[in-house]
Amino acid sequence: xxxxxxxxxxxxxxxxxxxxxxxxxxxxxxxxxxxxxxxxxxxxxxxxxxxxxxxxxxxxxxxxxxxxxxxxxxxxxxxxxxxxxxxxxxxxxxxxxxxxxxxxxxxxxxxxxxxxxxxxxxxxxxxxxxxxxxxxxxxxxxxxxxxxxxxxxxxxxxxxxxxxxxxxxxxxxxxxxxxxxxxxxxxxxxxxxxxxxxxxxxxxxxxxxxxxxxxxxxxxxxxxxxxxxxxxxxxxxxxxxxxxxxxxxxxxxxxxxxxxxxxxxxxxxxxxxxxxxxx
Amino acid sequence: xxxxxxxxxxxxxxxxxxxxxxxxxxxxxxxxxxxxxxxxxxxxxxxxxxxxxxxxxxxxxxxxxxxxxxxxxxxxxxxxxxxxxxxxxxxxxxxxxxxxxxxxxxxxxxxxxxxxxxxxxxxxxxxxxxxxxxxxxxxxxxxxxxxxxxxxxxxxxxxxxxxxxxxxxxxxxxxxxxxxxxxxxxxxxxxxxxxxxxxxxxxxxxxxxxxxxxxxxxxxxxxxxxxxxxxxxxxxxxxxxxxxxxxxxxxxxxxxxxxxxxxxxxxxxxxxxxxxxxxxxxxxxxxxxxxx
Numbered sequence: 001x002x003x004x005x006x007x008x009x010x011x012x013x014x015x016x017x018x019x020x021x022x023x024x025x026x027x028x029x030x031x032x033x034x035x036x037x038x039x040x041x042x043x044x045x046x047x048x049x050x051x052x053x054x055x056x057x058x059x060x061x062x063x064x065x066x067x068x069x070x071x072x073x074x075x076x077x078x079x080x081x082x083x084x085x086x087x088x089x090x091x092x093x094x095x096x097x098x099x100x101x102x103x104x105x106x107x108x109x110x111x112x113x114x115x116x117x118x119x120x121x122x123x124x125x126x127x128x129x130x131x132x133x134x135x136x137x138x139x140x141x142x143x144x145x146x147x148x149x150x151x152x153x154x155x156x157x158x159x160x161x162x163x164x165x166x167x168x169x170x171x172x173x174x175x176x177x178x179x180x181x182x183x184x185x186x187x188x189x190x191x192x193x194x195x196x197x198x199x200x201x202x203x204x205x206x207x208x209x210x211x212x213x214x215x216x217x218x219x220x221x222x223x224x225x226x227x228x229x230x231x232x233x234x235x236x237x238x239x240x241x242x243x244x245x246x247x248x249x250x251x252x253x254x255x256x257x258x259x260x261x262x263x264x265x266x267x268x269x270x271x272x273x274x275x276x277x278x279x
Numbered sequence: 280x281x282x283x284x285x286x287x288x289x290x291x292x293x294x295x296x297x298x299x300x301x302x303x304x305x306x307x308x309x310x311x312x313x314x315x316x317x318x319x320x321x322x323x324x325x326x327x328x329x330x331x332x333x334x335x336x337x338x339x340x341x342x343x344x345x346x347x348x349x350x351x352x353x354x355x356x357x358x359x360x361x362x363x364x365x366x367x368x369x370x371x372x373x374x375x376x377x378x379x380x381x382x383x384x385x386x387x388x389x390x391x392x393x394x395x396x397x398x399x400x401x402x403x404x405x406x407x408x409x410x411x412x413x414x415x416x417x418x419x420x421x422x423x424x425x426x427x428x429x430x431x432x433x434x435x436x437x438x439x440x441x442x443x444x445x446x447x448x449x450x451x452x453x454x455x456x457x458x459x460x461x462x463x464x465x466x467x468x469x470x471x472x473x474x475x476x477x478x479x480x481x482x483x484x485x486x487x488x489x490x491x492x493x494x495x496x497x498x499x500x501x502x503x504x505x506x507x508x509x510x511x512x513x514x515x516x517x518x519x520x521x522x523x524x525x526x527x528x529x530x531x532x533x534x535x536x537x538x539x540x541x542x543x544x545x546x547x548x549x550x551x552x553x554x555x556x557x558x559x560x561x562x563x564x565x566x567x568x569x570x571x
Contacts, residue, residue, distance in 0.1 A: 117557040
């Protein structure tokens with residue numbers, strides 16, 4: 001039980017909350033409000049927090065722009081595939097790292113974590129040359145495997161933490177009842193660590209969704225571009241920017257991650273603490 | 280271990296290790312070996328030149344500029360985001376109404392894609408329609424609109440502020456998780472023994488969070504070294520290299536000048552710097568708890 005606070009402390013607490021949240025939410029509100037403005041309003045009254053004339057025209061323009069929809073679809077395909085693959089690889093590896101004691105296990109785990117520190121732009125140099133050599137530029141597989149490596153090391157650590165939390169007796173019982181170990185993993189353990197699976201999926205999805213340098217380098221043809229390089233080629237260095245459309249596009253690009261994270265916040269917290277805090 | 284288990288372990292771990300080997304280790308080794316060559320995709324040269332790239336690098340003023348910027352732009356935001364995130368975690372740990380809802384809201388800047396963060400701040404700093412100029416002018420702090428990203432003095436600050444905004448929720452999350460792991464009865468015992476609120480914070484809260492603080496801050500510095508997504512759309516390393524970091528310098532050398540050998544040399548220095556940081560990171564992760 002917490003101590004009861006005085007009325008004054010209570011008021012100060014809510015003032016602090018309001019100040020700290022407006023720091024985080026101010027720019028977001030600005031983005032939302034601009035996306036509902038007309039282009040005229042953006043230039044005519046740049047300081048007004050609310051649109052003078054509410055309109056969906058910026059959204060309509062963006063959603064009917066074939067470039068935007070192509071980039072968006074490409075981003076979804078690459079990132080969904082990469083996070084599914086990451087989840088699969090991390091789950092089975094994390095399981096064995098948790099359940100079996102074998103020689104070199106700790107060293108291997110530390111090594112896997114250490115790969116997370118390697119400069120990704122430096123890996124990109126050699127991979128770019130390799131992908132070029134094999135004719136894999138402007139394709140999905142090159143980016144998918146690249147994105148798997150962003151999240152995989154940390155995901156294995158997170159998964160191991162989640163398997164640790166599943167009582168070993170449950171799968172022993174299943175195995176005595178005739179399940180093979182692989183069966184027990186799929187039927188008994190995996191459903192019990194669903195929060196971990198979700199956390200890993202979210203984590204790796206966001207890691208890929210945040211990338212620019214790989215997508216910018218590997219997929220350059222208009223039909224294969226992802227959203228981040230698409231934004232750069234559309235809006236960087238333009239003499240006149242359609243800010244209301246750019247903000248509408250930004251809202252649409254943010255929706256998948258923001259909505260998923262707001263809904264599944266609890267799992268994310270659990271995942272981060274399993275991987276990063278427990279160690 | 281029985282044989283069937285051994286096969287199971289190999290079959291489950293090998294796929295992950297294979298991916299790490301082919302897509303991380305092999306390319307890393309190859310990239311680093313390019314630093315000893317004059318590999319250039321335009322001039323079509325690719326021969327061994329020994330340490331020539333390194334002697335060139337250590338007399339290259341642009342490299343020192345990039346080194347300075349990298350340290351500033353990768354470390355300064357961590358300090359700012361940590362302090363604000365810590366304040367958020369402390370407030371969101373209290374018994375307040377709709378606590379989970381507010382926690383979710385505080386998370387938003389971190390789950391907004393970084394490409395959006397970059398363009399959102401571009402927009403806010405814009406010299407003709409940016410809200411930063413509107414507010415500062417209304418407050419009387421500036422007399423006419425300033426192109427914040429076009430001045431070498433203000434551009435790094437502007438970029439750092441965007442990083443801080445984006446990274447604050449990560450520290451909020453980590454520290455909140457840490458605060459929740461401090462047993463309530465320890466706090467109560469201290470209060471019963473007459474500890475003040477500040478005393479509890481100084482002698483129980485902060486020591487209890489030591490490990491999380493070490494891990495989250497070092498992790499964020501390492502992530503910032505790789506952060507290209509925010510800086511490139513904002514400044515491309517400019518103006519006059521004022522925001523040129525290692526990742527931008529590698530990108531320019533490798534993918535704009537196609538000077539692979541030189542880009543790899545920058546990469547070697549980057550890796551050495553990160554290995555030093557990794558050493559501290561590992562020590563924090565695997566080190567034993569100090570007695571509080």
